[in-house]
Amino acid sequence: QVQLVESGGGLVKPGGSLRLSCAASGFTFSDYYMSWIRQAPGKGLEWVSYISSSSSYTNYADSVKGRFTISRDNAKNSLYLQMNSLRAEDTAVYYCARISTGRYYFDYWGQGTLVTVSS
């Protein structure tokens, strides 16, 4: 069955960096676009970024553009999010999600990893 397992979250100071990982299994990872979505404590969902199956295309929410970089390694069935210049408002649970082929919805989600930005 499809599994997405995030890791790499933790406590980081403002201005610091963190790299999140998402290990995928149960499907042909290289066939799918993938995405990161976040949820601040007690708040709603916010789309962060997506990457195409071959890494040719990426897109970012305005709130993270220029600070976050999405990437993937299809040989390792892994998705990444490099987060730099972190701010308090980046504090959230970060979910890795699979984008259904050619569509605009997320059909599988990981359990999330918490990123806390605080001094």
Place this chain on the structure above:
Amino acid sequence: QSALTQPASVSGSPGQSITISCTGTSSDVGGYNYVSWYQQHPGKAPKLMIYDVSKRPSGVSNRFSGSKSGNTASLTISGLQAEDEADYYCSSYTSSSTFVVFGGGTKLTVL
């Protein structure tokens, strides 16, 4: 402020039906049939319940249905059950520079 507008809360008794609205604009909900709905229980990951306005993924109960009229999409849950109590989020493709936008979420309470 979320791009799509949902009521903060709705409630209903077991066996009843409820509807959650999701209002956007012609650049998102009204312009495309790419509305999806997600259910999220406390401390859990979101789960896809409806996609492409009204389609149900395999395994989702047929008590869940979706529709759209103009710039407003709706999720209807019939025959409410205790396990339906959760937060529900709508999402839509948007023609703006972003990919998709989410609603602010609706907390469903089963009385």
